[in-house]
Amino acid sequence: MADKESEFMLKALELARRGAGLVSPNPMVGAVIVNEGRIVGEGYHLYDGLKHAETYAIEMAGREARGSTLYCSLEPCCHYGRTSPCTDALIEAGIARAVIAVVDSNPQVNGRGIAQLEAAGITVEVGMYEREALRLNECYFKYVTRGVPFVHGAVIYAGNDETAPDEWKPSQEFLRMVSEYDAVVLGCENEYILLSGPNRALIEACLSRKRHRPPVIAGTPGALEAINSFSQAIEETNASILAITDQPEGDPGEAGVLKDEGCVGAHLRVRPDENRSEVIDSSFILHPSSFTVRPGLAEILRSLARLHVTSCTILANSRDRDMLGDLAALDKLTLILPGTNEREAIISMCKWEDLVIGLDGVEYRHTGRYTEMIGYPRESESH
Ligand SMILES: [Zn+2]
Structure with missing residues (x-):
């Protein structure tokens, strides 16, 4: 029995x-x-x-x-x-x-x-x-007990070649996982991946799933420029856009994501037909006094929680990962490592001393010249 x-x-x-x-x-x-x-x-x-x-x-x-x-x-x-x-x-x-x-x-x-x-x-x-x-x-x-979203951090480890991060083509399993979360946070500032490659793949995955409530795409105005070519899908899914910046005079840039003077973050909805964005809830505007440097992960998670986001993927790369903070504090990680097998991938990780981290329940997926290493940070097992 x-x-x-x-x-x-x-x-x-x-x-x-x-x-x-x-x-x-x-x-x-x-x-x-x-x-x-x-x-x-x-x-x-x-x-x-x-x-x-x-x-x-x-x-x-x-x-x-x-x-x-x-x-x-x-x-x-x-x-x-x-x-x-x-x-x-x-x-x-x-x-x-x-x-x-x-x-x-x-x-x-x-x-x-x-x-x-x-x-x-x-x-x-x-x-x-x-x-x-x-x-x-x-x-x-995590959401019902702690009141903040579950965070899946995706970290691209850059290779020697400056342009390498853009060559990572996410595996289908990675994209499926991203599509199952409520939000994506575009953390990459690296110009190679701002407008093409990984950022775009994340947005596409987030918008691909038909769901009962709109997904959320968050990022710096620079990163959010990548949403321009998705205006139709954003309109269809009614996706919310959350802009994150430390610029009090926030230049809305191409994406037109930040209009209100003095605000450094706002919950916005893109109006592609009028080629502009509008603030749909001013209570989400974070004022410059809220923080002195670029908002950290805690502020971002609090803003997402106010949008009832229970889970998100945050993308960053090894040259620009401030937004992720302490990797061990994240709930789940996908390390995107140059290398076509496990050994090469681990050697790539070790080149970034402060980004060497132990994972439990590890799975590897090989995609092109990259290996995705997925697991749970060991230090976070206790919470
Ligand atoms: Zn029931």
Whole structure:
């Protein structure tokens, strides 16, 4: 039975993943209902479908839900949001046992869903594939517990050749990952990559995903010039643009991103037809007194959180990475290293002494003359 149970939970996790990049700020959830060893119901959350995974699974199971076991990738909700609580629906459907991968650390739930099920006489077990379930919703968990977005830092390690960073062609997996986050932050100041290559690839990935709420593109006015050629896609997706600069007299530049005198950052919407931008919420304007140097990561994350951004990718390169601050404090990293194999890639990293960092759960992807090394900074494992 144990193997069968693993199978059912893995199925629930797989179903949950179908909501990747679509459900934010909600978590991805998958649910499987099993009666006498047979799957009788399954479901997953897609924000637009409104209903939660458990509801779909209960509906599919019908009368067979009575006396069955639920396998769910996350603790069922117990509060009224856009829908009524899943715990009520599970109790009413007559579920006998619930196997839950992980507690929902959202302060509105945080064990109360489990308590309600138990109070109704349902046997509850928690922790099967907990690690996988935590990883699956890593952005959600950080956002609901800390109030700031999950940060995926992408750092391009420049080679000896000055123009090298531009030659990195992101892998499909990298672009998919970027497209699943709510925002991109264009951190690169390097002129080689401002207007072409990586910055553009990031914008394209961010705009490529059809989602229920607009993505956010943030960057310095210089970096945001790269958005000019995406005006149609920006209009279609209704993307928000967040300008970040330390220039009080902020030259709007080609992108027309900063109009208000005295502001150093603003939440803007691009009006491509009129070839200008407008400030859509002046409360997002950060005044020069807010900081004395270019806004750091903390300020940027606070601004993004106010836009309800739960996750973002920040791009920087090894010659200009101030915006990223301490790499070890980031949640996830993709190091983009010159080299066609792991050994060459690690040698490339070691050329940048202050950018040598240990990662856990490392994966490598080779793309052209570059290797992408993806993992979790070791020092951040504890938070
Ligand atoms: Zn629910």
